[in-house]
Amino acid sequence: MTSISLLSQKKLTRKGLLKPWVNLTLITHMKIRDNLSKLAKRNQIDKKIFTDFRNLLTTKIRKAKAEYFSNKFKENENNIKETWRTINSVIKTNNKINNNINLKENNTPVENNKVPNKLVDHFTGIAEKLTSNLPTPQNIATFYLKDRINNSFFAEPIVSIDILKTVNKLKNNGKGPNIVSTLVLKHNKDKLSDILTNIFNKCFADGCFPYELKTGCITPVYKGGSKSDVNNYRPICSLSPFSKIFERIIYDKMISFIEINTIFSKTQFGFRSGLSTEGAIIDF
CATH class of the missing domain: 1.10.287 (Helix Hairpins)
Incomplete structure (x- = not known):
């Protein structure tokens, strides 16, 4: 070539x-x-x-x-990550959404300036529609909590190194609300780490997740069927990098507590570090 x-x-x-x-x-x-x-x-x-x-x-x-x-699979036969990357390159399609979405309501075209509100109304109403169809539970939630853990979850104060490690893991995708780009954040992490540490520790102490960090940029992704039907789109929400940092730190602390207290089931292989479908197959 x-x-x-x-x-x-x-x-x-x-x-x-x-x-x-x-x-x-x-x-x-x-x-x-x-x-x-x-x-x-x-x-x-x-x-x-x-x-x-x-x-x-x-x-x-x-x-x-x-x-x-065939040669790619042979080269990566001992590398599961690269093997799945090759598989995904074949089976995954690049469904880039058109900036102009032409919706219809009762066979009548929706004006372009009203399309965003129609999508927002649809996405925010999905949860309510699903919960309204759920059957009335026979038991309260505590009925299913058989093996209780006596130890209480305690989040130790965040330190600057936590911020630095988390920032390094952020992807430079450039999506989300235009507060600050991930690239700028990475270049200035040493200057911002102490400031973010103080802010996040204050949030921990007050039990508060700032409203500003809940704001995201929603991209409607076409699933299939008629492109004029709002039901054929799913929302992908991109949050600000500050929100991702705070969420990741909370996640790491909770996972550490769960692992130490062996709360996870022995048959839980998904979404756990060091475990995958290979472990599930071997266990089976």
């Missing part, structure tokens, strides 16, 4: 053909296929010549793709 010109790379990228399994030979054959297609449309050659060549090339591309992924 190194011998492909920069102009050709741009054209292939635009057409979605710049793939790791597409070599220079296949690219040459693609150009021949395109030329044969033009000649067939002009009736300068028999259409069967084009279709035969196109079908043969399609088979070769599929074979090259299969060989590429």
